[in-house]
Every structure is written in C-alpha cells, then in structure tokens.
Amino acid sequence: MAYAKKDVLDAFGPRLRELRRRRGMTLAELAERTGINESTLSRLEGGGRRPTLELLLSLAEVHAVPLDELVGAPHTGDPRIHLRPVTRDGMTYVPLSRPGGVQAHKLLIPPGPDTEPELRTHAGFEWVYVLAGRLRLLLGDRTVVLGPGEAAEFDTHVPHWLGPDDHRTVELLVLFGHQGERAHLRARTT
Incomplete structure (x- = not known):
C-alpha cells in the first residue's frame, strides 16, 4: 500500500x-x-x-x-487506457481495454481489393457494434449486413469474415472474449 x-x-x-x-x-x-x-x-x-x-x-x-x-485520499491515477493502435491484415485495431478478460477494440476496416473473402475461425466469442458505415458479416453460409447502431454476436469457431458492405471504411466496436452475455441481433440477411 x-x-x-x-x-x-x-x-x-x-x-x-x-x-x-x-x-x-x-x-x-x-x-x-x-x-x-x-x-x-x-x-x-x-x-x-x-x-x-x-x-x-x-x-x-x-x-x-x-x-x-x-x-486527503491518495491519488488513484489516470484511469485512461493509453494503448497504441495496431494495423493487421489491412485493419486498424485501437485497443480500448488492457490485456486479460474480454478485450474491447475500436476496429476500422477500409475497403479492400475485390477478392474473395477468406473466412477464418478461432476460439471464443465476438461481439460487433457498427459505429459508422455498413458492415458485411459472412458467418458460415450466411451473409448479414449491419448498419450504424446494429450489433451481432457469434461463436468464432464458426468460419467468419468482416468487411465493408460498400466502398467506404466501416467503423466498429468489437469485443473478443471466451464467453459472455448474448447481444441482440438486429440485422438483415441478404
């Protein structure tokens, strides 16, 4: 102490x-x-x-x-998170939490080349909330399009891909975790 x-x-x-x-x-x-x-x-x-x-x-x-x-309580320190953005596979991840437990990121996905999306799998769950733009989520054999204010949650063992639905950058709030409460899904299937 x-x-x-x-x-x-x-x-x-x-x-x-x-x-x-x-x-x-x-x-x-x-x-x-x-x-x-x-x-x-x-x-x-x-x-x-x-x-x-x-x-x-x-x-x-x-x-x-x-x-x-x-x-005269002791100063508790700066509560802000000061982590640096990381660019991986053309996407920019801005960490909003410290390592451990559920990870929160702001994710920016710019439009990419018109190539066939590569679906990936990994352990855990993922929650996405669209802040700006339109997100195209490929989840197994389904395509889901989400707009600003819409959210989705899915098991990441299911093959998936995230990207813009049009030629504009999509901005997301993303939570990665092992388990958690279910988020509501308000999206249209195309």
Whole structure:
C-alpha cells in the first residue's frame, strides 16, 4: 500500500481546521451549517475523534469539496487506457481495454481489393457494434449486413469474415472474449 491509513487519518483534523479557517468560519458557524455540535467538530479538528461517513458527508457538502479532497485520499491515477493502435491484415485495431478478460477494440476496416473473402475461425466469442458505415458479416453460409447502431454476436469457431458492405471504411466496436452475455441481433440477411 502506497500510503498509511494512520497518516491520512492523522492529517484529517488539521486539514478540516484549515478548510474552515480559509472560509472564515467559526466552529459555531460550521456547527450551525452542518448540524454537528461544536464539541464534536473541535475533537475532529484536534484529532481526538475519527470521522464517520455521516460526518464526512456533511462536512464535504458545507465546504463544497469532494470526499477524497476532504480526507486527503491518495491519488488513484489516470484511469485512461493509453494503448497504441495496431494495423493487421489491412485493419486498424485501437485497443480500448488492457490485456486479460474480454478485450474491447475500436476496429476500422477500409475497403479492400475485390477478392474473395477468406473466412477464418478461432476460439471464443465476438461481439460487433457498427459505429459508422455498413458492415458485411459472412458467418458460415450466411451473409448479414449491419448498419450504424446494429450489433451481432457469434461463436468464432464458426468460419467468419468482416468487411465493408460498400466502398467506404466501416467503423466498429468489437469485443473478443471466451464467453459472455448474448447481444441482440438486429440485422438483415441478404
């Protein structure tokens, strides 16, 4: 653990006192605004009492600060995923998740040469959601065309191929995984 809970709790009282003083409030004024008696506030500021969630919520509301700031919680880091796009077989995969479990990608498939599509198989399930363009999905002996806002899910053991239905790039949200909830299919068979 990168921080000690005791250190965070020990620093709470002085932080609370500083917040009150910066706002030019007395203990009596803070007590009136929070509904917490002056004695309790004094003990919180002096470190003689540990705060409860109920007290923290009232204090954060009056001071107009997030709970993390009020208690001096450690920074949790940047939640954004910073992975680089990969181009494979003419398609650009933009990873939207970290490795492990279900993998999410934004997939860009540009129009390719007018050759016979090569159906492939692999383990798992695949979910596709069309963001832009028209997707042609060959799934076994079926052809399914999906437009923006339409989704499909299939077992990737079934021979399949994905590509644009016309001469424009198709943009997809794709989830690859071993198993999962079934997605609805709203597509036309041609």
